[in-house]
Amino acid sequence: MGKISNEELLKKINDKFPEQLTVVGEPFGLLTLETGREQIIAVLDFLKNDPALQFIFLTDITAIHYPEQEKQIGVIYHLHSLVNNVRVRLKVFLVDGDVNIPTATDLWHGANWMERETYDFFGVNFVGHPDLRRILNVDDMTAFPMRKEFPLEDPNRVDKKDYFFGR
Structure with a gap:
């Protein structure tokens, strides 16, 4: 267990930012908070x-796509206090048409x-990022592969019929 409990951490954050975090x-002792992009x-x-x-220590920045929610895109930050041996997760949810959020590169170069x-x-646009461009996919790609916008399989494929597998 860490030097600071989740209750103490939550009280300290709520004292500084009253009613701005929920x-x-x-889960598994990891305090998870939600706030706005502002x-x-x-x-x-x-x-x-x-x-x-x-x-x-900024452990990770990632996102998640919930197509059934009003605010579909969630940006998730994982932070670790090495001194206190405690972790925290912050989430910011954005509407699909407006996926702009400020960059954290001013705080952590590793971001x-x-x-x-x-x-x-x-497809999350980090406003103020020094070099925001594709890193793993081809430059002229128009889709964002981790969004749940496409069906997992084409229902019209003929090679996936049950009779090919003896069913």
Whole structure:
């Protein structure tokens, strides 16, 4: 267990940002919070630079696509305080037509490649990013492969019929 409990961490965050974060849950002891894009950089900055918290390690930035929700695209940040041995997850959900969010590269230089990967696979536009371009897919690709926009299989494929498999 860490030096700071999730309750203490949540109280410290709520004191600084009253009613701007909601607790999503605490799966496997990982405190998960949701906030808006307007305050995400302020929250990240507070978590990193607060002398008691010291979340100096940005573990990951990624996204998720929930096509059935109103705010379909979620940007997820995983932070780790090495000093206190505690982790936190922050989520920001965006409407599909407006997937702009401020960049975290001013706080962590390592966010550069994580944000490029998230842009490449989910189409999230990190405003202020120094070099936001595709990193793993071809440059002229128009779709974002990790979004759930296409059926998993083509129902018209003839080689996937049951009788080919003895059923």
